[in-house]
Amino acid sequence: MSNNETRGAQLRRGLLIILSSPSGAGKSTLSRRLLEWDPSLTFSVSATTRAPRPGEQDGEHYHFLSEEQFKRSVAEDGMLEHAHVFGNFYGSPRAPVERAINAGCDVLFDIDWQGAQQIVNSALGVHTLSIFILPPSIAELRRRLESRGQDSADTIAKRMQKSWDEISHWGSYDYVLVNDDLDKTFDDLKTIVTATRLRRLQQPSLMAHVRGLQSEFEETP
Template sequence: MSAKTIRDQRDRRGLLIILSSPSGAGKSTLARRLRDWDAGLRFSVSATTRAPRTGEVDGADYHFLDESAFKAMVTDGDMLEHAHVFGNFYGSPRSPVQEAIETGNDVLFDIDWQGAQQIRNSALGQHTLSIFLLPPSISELHRRLVSRGKDDAETITRRMQKSWDEISHWDGYDFVLINDDLDQTEEQLRSIITATRLRRSQQPGLNDHVRKLQSEFEDLP
């Protein structure tokens, strides 16, 4: 890590960067591209009550919890957001996110509109940047779901049915992008993140710097 990167992290607070979209609109691919662009971006590791799939590692892919442990974290305020999806609970543990933003590290969230709303309404909401990705068309959304080969026909139908509810909440986000070209959308995301890192709320040292400038004025002959 360069000296400049260390200084930049020390001089600002981290961001909670939320990417949301219906399944198939490209958020997972773009999240990976953002991590390649900036290795300092941390991906929020969600907690879930579902069973691990083959090859998944606890603490890396998900924090795998039983339902009682998950609900206890919710009750104790240790989840920034949580939801019940397709028969399982999912949520974002608060502690690692709090630590990241206090040390100037950005955290990337791949969550739905309900989770985004919960985080925006949390104590960390002022440090949130929310971005919604729209597909260029519904037919293209369906084509992408089919072509990636991850789901059976029943699951694809269920995801398509859920997509309209997700899209209907597009206006609750700071930025909305139509992802019809991955390279262009990635460039737009980079610009948005770079600019938002410079918000006043992300630069805790600004007040001290302005006071220093004021004192220098007072010392002028």
């Protein structure tokens, strides 16, 4: 490969960045900050069989599919992960993710531990970076949920009941951050993403570069 071809080769393969946490641990805020920090990073738009809510646009908030379309996509290996929740199907379409990472763009997933495991075990699993966000304490987790003012006491109680099941899977993630200081946690998150982008596996042009170095070395008197 010539020097021009080497310079034109793809410098990096994109990552599938998975963020998971119990509700109230700060995952949504960290996801938003990550997208603002690097505009080239894209958010994975999920597919669902539920009906659109007022103001939701197909392809922007969700890919709205019929149940038949969704099941066909799953059967054809078109979903990286999927689940049946409260009578509807949800999943992450494979094709747009593959296009993004092949173009060197990272894709961010805001999913639970079950979806995370499906992606890690998929054909694209070698390109995943999974991060779990822990709250500093259960009391603080409850305080954050209550301070939102968005949920009823019953909904908060259900979220709290579910939180321990989610936390119990922390050990299956590549990195775990305790979000006791949002700014520090975000700095740590940026460091993790930046370092993982430099993994040898994520740099397909390295082989051509090394071969070029070898050729130069062999041609040197």
